[in-house]
Amino acid sequence: MGTKRHFRVWRGDSAGGDIEDFDVEVNEGEVVLDIIHRLQATQTPDLACRWNCKAGKCGSCSMEINGKPRLGCMTRMSTFEEDETVTITPLRTFPVIRDLVTDVSFNYDKARETPAFAPPPGVAPGDYRMQQVDVERSQEFRKCIECFLCQNTCHVVRDHEENKAAFSGPRYFIRAAELDMHPLDDRTDRKEYAQSHQGMGLCNITKCCTEVCPEHIKITDNAIIPMKERVVDRRYDPLVWLGRKIFRRDQLDGDGENMAPSSSVGVTDVAKGAPFTTNRGPEGPEVREDGRMDVTEVTLPTQGGPSPFGDQQFPLPSGRVAYQPPAPQYGVHDDGQDGDHGTDGHHQGH
Ligand code: SF4
Ligand code: SF4
Numbered sequence: 001m002g003t004k005r006h007f008r009v010w011r012g013d014s015a016g017g018d019i020e021d022f023d024v025e026v027n028e029g030e031v032v033l034d035i036i037h038r039l040q041a042t043q044t045p046d047l048a049c050r051w052n053c054k055a056g057k058c059g060s061c062s063m064e065i066n067g068k069p070r071l072g073c074m075t076r077m078s079t080f081e082e083d084e085t086v087t088i089t090p091l092r093t094f095p096v097i098r099d100l101v102t103d104v105s106f107n108y109d110k111a112r113e114t115p116a117f118a119p120p121p122g123v124a125p126g127d128y129r130m131q132q133v134d135v136e137r138s139q140e141f142r143k144c145i146e147c148f149l150c151q152n153t154c155h156v157v158r159d160h161e162e163n164k165a166a167f168s169g170p171r172y173f174i175r176a177a178e179l180d181m182h183p184l185d186d187r188t189d190r191k192e193y194a195q196s197h198q199g200m201g202l203c204n205i206t207k208c209c210t211e212v213c214p215e216h217i218k219i220t221d222n223a224i225i226p227m228k229e230r231v232v233d234r235r236y237d238p239l240v241w242l243g244r245k246i247f248r249r250d251q252l253d254g255d256g257e258n259m260a261p262s263s264s265v266g267v268t269d270v271a272k273g274a275p276f277t278t279n280r281g282p283e284g285p286e287v288r289e290d291g292r293m294d295v296t297e298v299t300l301p302t303q304g305g306p307s308p309f310g311d312q313q314f315p316l317p318s319g320r321v322a323y324q325p326p327a328p329q330y331g332v333h334d335d336g337q338d339g340d341h342g343t344d345g346h347h348q349g350h
């Protein structure tokens with residue numbers, strides 16, 4: 001036999017809305033998504049909410065529960081006090097479509113902007129084999145279910161629509177790191193690209209993204225920090241600077257022929273016996289004639305703010321919940337065309 005519990009659910013659309021109160025039956029073992037389904041079945045048949053798997057694997061049911069970005073299907077009702085009011089609001093970083101459904105196409109635009117996997121020319125899929133040792137570092141990032149909770153949490157874009165054009169967000173920093181660590185990826189500029197084009201310089205390592213990741217991916221420690229450190233190493237390491245002064249480029253970098261990728265021990269059967277060519281070019285940005293290097297990271301105008309947690313009191317006063325962000329500006333690409341803001345088939349469900 002269940003108990004009656006008090007729920008507050010934000011309802012509305014892009015024109016605005018408000019929090020509505022409900023008393024709903026809750027049974028042992030249920031999760032927040034169960035309660036939303038019961039609301040749909042008994043009181044609010046038109047309450048909009050995305051979900052697909054109810055197993056924490058599709059990444060569809062992202063929402064904010066008592067102000068914290070969570071998956072509805074993985075948040076057990078037993079984690080709340082018996083008499084605690086549970087407030088459910090849509091993801092705050094993305095424009096609301098209706099009720100708990102937001103338009104997350106910002107993330108798909110950023111996915112398109114991320115440079116794709118770039119294997120060496122002449123190596124076709126199936127022509128190479130990788131061993132576990134080659135994929136261990138980047139395998140963690142493949143667990144991402146694209147729930148976008150990390151994107152929603154990051155203070156760089158949460159409540160800062162103006163930063164979206166310049167910031168890809170933590171989900172795409174781990175994608176960049178994953179490809180950078182891939183032994184067959186031929187691009188050598190992923191770290192610099194992340195810094196200069198994907199806005200990694202705006203990240204001040206608050207670790208809020210790591211805190212909310214339902215897959216427990218160590219976004220900051222294992223992806224962002226190594227990427228940032230290696231950009232800094234290349235730019236500011238005095239030995240690298242000295243080496244470049246003393247040796248010629250060809251003495252430092254080799255000609256690329258038969259150079260193994262970072263952990264070549266696992267790469268076998270490359271292109272049916274053809275020599276492996278990485279075509280890796282000179283590493284990192286140049287030291288200028290005056291011996292100095294660009295300091296893009298430390299001169300960026302936007303400073304990090306406080307953690308998004310702790311700035312909310314629950315239940316929310318309804319006046320504070322007004323989801324009317326400005327029209328997205330981030331979808332304009334280099335070719336001047338607007339991005340595709342249509343819904344993506346990955347996150348469908350009601
Ligand atoms: S560490 Fe903080 S600033 Fe950096 S991406 Fe994660 S949430 Fe954003
Ligand atoms: S990194 Fe984690 S929080 Fe971010 S989209 Fe992937 S699974 Fe979700």
Ligand code: FES
Pocket residue numbers: 050051052053054055056057058059060061062071072073074
């Ligand atoms: S329904 Fe929650 S992650 Fe799939």
